[in-house]
Amino acid sequence: MIKKLLYAVILFCISFMSFGQDLLQSGPMVGYSTMKEALLWVQTTKAAEVHFVYFDKANPKKRFKTEKYTTEKKYGYVARLIADEISPGKKYTYEVYIDGRKVKRDYPMEFQSQTLWQWRTDPPEVNFAVGSCNYVNEPEFDRPGKPYGSEYEIFQSIHSKRPDFMLWLGDNTYLREIDWNSRTGFLHRYTHTRSLPELQPLLASTHHYAIWDDHDYGPNDSDGSYWLKKTASEVFKLFWGNPNYDVIDKGGITGFFQWADLDFFLLDNRYYRTANNNHTVERQMLGKDQIDWLINTLSSSRAPFKFIAIGSQFISSEAMYENNATYQNERNYVIQKIREAKIEGVVFLDGDRHHTVLSKIQENDRVPPIYDLTCSSLTAGAHASKEESNVYKLEETLVGQHNFGMLKVSGPRKERVLTIQIVDKDGKELWTKNIKANDLKYKRR
Structure with a gap:
């Protein structure tokens, strides 16, 4: 008994x-x-x-x-x-x-909690991870054939680096045909991706911020004509933890956050985009309201590095797929305004392309360079693109396998250095670059 x-x-x-x-x-x-x-x-x-x-x-x-x-x-x-x-x-x-x-x-x-360093010490060292294109297989609803997602152990490798936070650069989940015509479908897909076992330890002790691209917004290559874009915005905000969204009050996910002495500008490259096949109007990806907000906010920033996160590759001369070079007038306008406002320390962060590359543009020696780190793919199919037509690429930085970025900003307040390290699924370094904040400034006469 x-x-x-x-x-x-x-x-x-x-x-x-x-x-x-x-x-x-x-x-x-x-x-x-x-x-x-x-x-x-x-x-x-x-x-x-x-x-x-x-x-x-x-x-x-x-x-x-x-x-x-x-x-x-x-x-x-x-x-x-x-x-x-x-x-x-x-x-x-x-x-x-x-x-x-x-x-x-x-x-x-x-x-x-973030550190109160102002007026007291130099800013703290900041370590953060970046990545894009995360496909989690669900055979019942995937396309037949070889699974598109693989090597989920990459999230364990990111977790092992113990970053302060992770910035997800779009295609963080992949909506399927069964998903994008209903709110129920959105909730199913976001839930399915978020429930990946390998992802849970990283979620639990690393702060997370995110932007979107087409696959977590709607159908492939979707634009501002997408019929459920308000639903897409609602579900995205539900599943991510940014401190703000839609700061321009136009319905998308544009936002901003700070970490230590660094500023992050989170752009929406889908909600305001001209329909892909509509050539009857001035074509836009970001739209004037969002660009005006970006330039105005960049101008007020004192950050040594100003990170602009956007779903599509920004600095490339290769007008392919959905990068910003395919909206050349708008892309050139953004660069022009950055130059006119004499904004320093600009680094674009983006994904989408299923390979990684660092690009650099500097029209002449009177202006500082602008860098663009394209970091892709986490688990979705990767390929070894050579970006043959991109004259801004740094050849030695091309990576055609699953990878993520670890970015570190360190050093005294007036001598901050950005270290970019690209890492494979097993946590091994593929390449590293150092960029000094002082090298991204206008030369004082």
Whole structure:
């Protein structure tokens, strides 16, 4: 009798501990971080009450709680909660509670607050990952033949580098034919991609920011004529953790964030785009409102490096596929305005092309160079394009296999250096380049 009772108690305990785990669909994920708050994200398998408990790793006895939120089917069972009792420059551990039960994971669940360095010290070293084109196979709905996605261990390699944050450069998920005609389809595809097992440790302890490209916006090569673009915007905002969206109030995902002394400008290359086959009007990818915002915001930035994230390759003389050279007038206009405003330290970050390359444009020695890091692909089919017609490419930086970028900004405030390291799926370096902020400035007479 005692043995049966003990056995029943053990079963109850196991059931109790695993209950919350069974309700966890994907995540948790950490989104944006500031000095005073951070976003915590999680997705449940059905309607459930969710909250987070968090504490300073150096003072684990003082615990804080987020608000409680009940997930709903119409919002993909997603909870986005704010940790708003944090202090600058701290490392925090957090716990997830679903229907009152703590969910356990076998890897760290941590986040950090940004450092208050201004007027006190040099800015801290910043390490962040970049990548694009993440295809997670679902054979039932994929095209027949060889699977398009592979080598998901790349996310474990990114996690092993322990970046401060990751900036996803578009095609972060791949909508299929079954997905892009309904909100239900969007929610299914985003949920399926976000639930990849290899991705979970990276989500749990690295802050995440994102832009989109065509495959997480709509059909292949989709543009501003896409009939569900408002749905695309809604679901994107639901599943990602940027601190702001649609800063130009036009419906897309344009945004901005800061990390230490660095500024990041997140552009939308789909929502405002002229229909691909419409040549009856002045063609645009970004649109004047977004460009005006970009130039105005760049002009006010004091960052040594101003990173402009955009889904399509920007600096290339090779007008191919969907890069910005195919919208040459607009691309040239953006560069012209950057030059007229004497904006320094510009580095474009983009993906899409399923290969990696660093490009550099400098029209003459009176202006500083502008760099463009195209970083692709994470798991989608990669190929070894040579970009034969791109006169701006640095030949030695072409990579035609799955890869990601690790970017480090270090050094004293007035002598910051950007180190770009491209890494393969196993975490091995493929190439590295150093760019000094002072080399991206106008020469003072």
